[in-house]
Amino acid sequence: MNLDHNRSCGANDTGCLDASYPLTVTGVLRDLPHNTQLVADLVIPNTSRADGLSASDKQSGWMANNNSYGYVEMLPGARPGAVPAAIGPILDRSVDLTKYGIRKPASQIDRYYMTPFRDVHLTSDRYGGMTPAGSWTVVYGLSAIALLIVLVAGCNFMNLATVRAQLRAREIGLRKLEGASRRQLVAQFLGEALLTAFASLAIALSLAEVLLPAYGRFLGTPISLRYLGDWRLTTALVVGTALVGLTSGLYPALVISSLRPVEALKPGGGTGSGSGLLRSALVVVQFAVSIGLATAAIVVLRQVDFARHLDLGIRRDGVLVINGMTRLTPGQRESFADELKNHPGIESVAYSAGVPFHLDGFFAAIQMSGKPAFDAELLNMSPDFPALYGMRLLAGRVLSEHRGADASTLARMGNIVINETAARRFGLTPAGAVGTVITGIGAVGSQVVGVVADANLKGVADPLEPMVFFFDPSDAGFLPDMSVRIRADGIPQTLAFIDATWRRFQPGSVIQRHFLIDTFEDFFRTADREGEMLGIFVGIAIFIACLGLFGLAAFTAERRTKEIGVRKVSGARSRQIVWLMLWRISIPVLTANLVAWPVTYYYLRRWLEGYAYRVPLNPLYFLATGAAALLLAWATVYTITLRLARTNPIHALRYE
Secondary structure, eight states, rough: EEEEEEEOOOOTTTTTTTTEOOOOOOOOOOOOOTTOOOOEEEEEEESSTSSSSOHHHHSTTTTTOOOOOOOOOOOTOTTTTHHHHHHHHHHHHHHOOOTTTTTTTTGGGGOOOOOGGGGGHHHHGOOHHHSOOOOOOHHHHHHHHHHHHHHHHHHHHHOOOHHHHHTTTHHHHHHHHHTTTHHHHHHHHHHHHHHHHHHHHHHHHHHHHHHHHHHHHHSSSSOOTTTTTTTHHHHHHHHHHHHHHHHHHHHHHHHHHOHHHHHHTTOOOOOHHHHHHHHHHHHHHHHHHHHHHHHHHHHHHHHHHHHTTTOOOOOOTEEEEEGGGSSSSSHHHHHHHHHHHTTTEEEEEEEEETTEEEOOOOEEEEETTTSSOOOEEEEEOOOOOOHHHTTTEEEOOOTTOOOGBBBOOOSOOOEEEHHHHHHHTTTTTTTHHHHHHESSSSSSSSEEEEEEEETTTTTTTOOOOOOOBOOTTTOOOGEEEEEEEESSSSSHHHHHHHHHHHHHHHHTTTTTEEEEHHHHHHHHHHHHHHHHHHHHHHHHHHHHHHHHHHHHHHHHHHHHHHHHHHHHHHTTHHHHHHHHHHHHHHHHHHHHHHHHHHHHHHHHHHHHHTTTSSSOOOOHHHHHHHHHHHHHHHHHHHHHHHHHHOHHHHHHTTTT
C-alpha cells in the first residue's frame, strides 16, 4: 500500500512535502473497543519515513512538537510519582531552548505527568487525550443520586410496611398464640422484604435491557449489561439488593414481631405512637431528598443556560475552522488565504495556533521594568485574527503584515499585542500599556503596540488570563488552523468553493473543517445530557415519594374514619376536616424543606465554585421547589381526604 503523507518539516525544507511512501502491511489489528481511550485506524512505527516528524525534529525539536502520547510500562514496585520529577534534569541536559529565544531551563517550560492507563478516561481532561474525557464528578454525582433514589424507595417500603403492621396485627397475635417465636417472625418478614427486593431487581433488569439501547443513543455510546463477563457488577447488584432488602425490612420486622398477642387481637390493635413518629420521619427524608434533587436540577439547568449565553468577547457565529494548515508551506498558505478572500461569500480569513475553545498557545513568564513577573499565554496569530473574531481594540493598533518590526521569528520576538487583563496585571491602563517593553518571551524585549479587550478564548470553564498575541509567519508548523468568516447567504456554495480550492492545493488529502459554533455547543452537549438525566431522576424520586405518601394518606384517613364522623356530628364542615388533614401532612413536608435547604445549598455552592462564571444561588430556587413539594403533597392527599370528609357520619360511626 502507499501512504500519502503531507507534512511540513520546516520553512526551508520542502523535500518532505507531498511525499508518497510505500508501506507493507505486516499485521491486522482487531477492532478497538468503543470504550477505549486509544484511537487508531493505521499504525506505523516512528522509525518509518512516513512518520510526521523529520529526523531532526525527533532529535532536537521534539519538545516543540509534543503533540503525541507516551506510554510507559512501570517496573514492579516502582513509584509512578517519582518518574516526572526525575525527568526535569534530563530535559535540562537534552533540550536547548536558546534557538527559540528562551533563556530558561527546559524543565521550567515543559512539565510531564503520568496517569494510570485504567484511569486515563476520567483524568485525561487535565492534560489532553485522544478522546473526550469523562468526569469523576459526574460518575460520583450520578451514583449519589441513584443511592438517594434507593433511599427514597427504602423509606417508602419501611413506611408502608409499618402501616401494614396494623392490618396484620391479628395474624401476628394468632401466630404467637400458636407458639411462634419472635425470631421466626423476624425471619419471616425479613424473607418477605428480601423477596420483594429481588423481585424488584428482576423487574429493574428487565426494564434496563429494554431501555439501555435508547439510553445508549441518548449518551452517544453503546451500553450493554454483561452479567457473566462483568462479575463485579453482577456481585454488586446481588449484594446491594440483599442489603437494601434487609435494611428496609429490618425495622418493620422488629415492629411487627414485637406486638403482644392480647393487644394485637383487640379491634384496632397495632403499632403504637412510636411508629407514627417514625412514619413522619420517613416522609421527611423522602421529601428532603426530592426537594434537594429538584433544586439541584434547577440550578444545573440555569448554569448551563447562563454559560451558553455568556458574552465571551468574541463573535463565534459564522466562522468556519479549517484544520491541518501545516500541510501547506507558508507560501501555499498565503496563496490559499488570498483565493478565499476574493470569494464574495467570505468576509475575512485568519490563521493561528489554535482557535477559540481549542487554543495551542504556550505559557511564559513576562516582565516589565519595575513590575513583578507573571505567567501569560502566548498565541501566534495572523493580524486579521482580532477583527475576524470581533475582538475590540482598546488602545494602539493591531499587528500588521506590512510592518517588519511586527513579525516574529524563532530567534526574535517582534512587536506584540496584549489583552486588558495583562495590562491590568502590570498596573497600567490600556493606553498606558501601549509603547511599553515586555521581556521574558524572547532574547530581547518586545514592544506593546496595542491592547485588546478581554476575550475568553478558552470557553466558559476557565477564567480570563493574561494573553500576549504575536505573529510568526515563518514556520507553518506554528499556525495549524485557519479561521474563515462566511456570510450568512449562500453558505453551501461558499463551502463548495472552499473544498474545491483545497483540492487544488492538496489533491491527495481531505479537507478538515467544522463550524466554530459546533465546537462551542460541544461543551454543553454533555451538560445538557446531565441536566436531562437529573430531571428524569428528580421525577422518579418525586413519583416514588408521592406514591408512598398516597398509600400512607389512604391508610391514615381510613384509620381516622371514626374521628372524622365524630367531628362531623359535632358540626365540623368538610373543608375544615380537609384542612386539618392537609395541615398534618404539611408539617413533615415543611420540616423536609428545613432539612434539604442547607444541605443542598452547601453542595451546590461547592459545585458552582468549579465554574469561572456562575449563576448566583437565588433563594427563589429553594422557595420554588419547597412550595412545589408542598403542593404535590396536598394534591396527593386531597382526593382521599375530601372523599372521607364527605362521607355520611352514620357510616363513619359504624366503622369497626
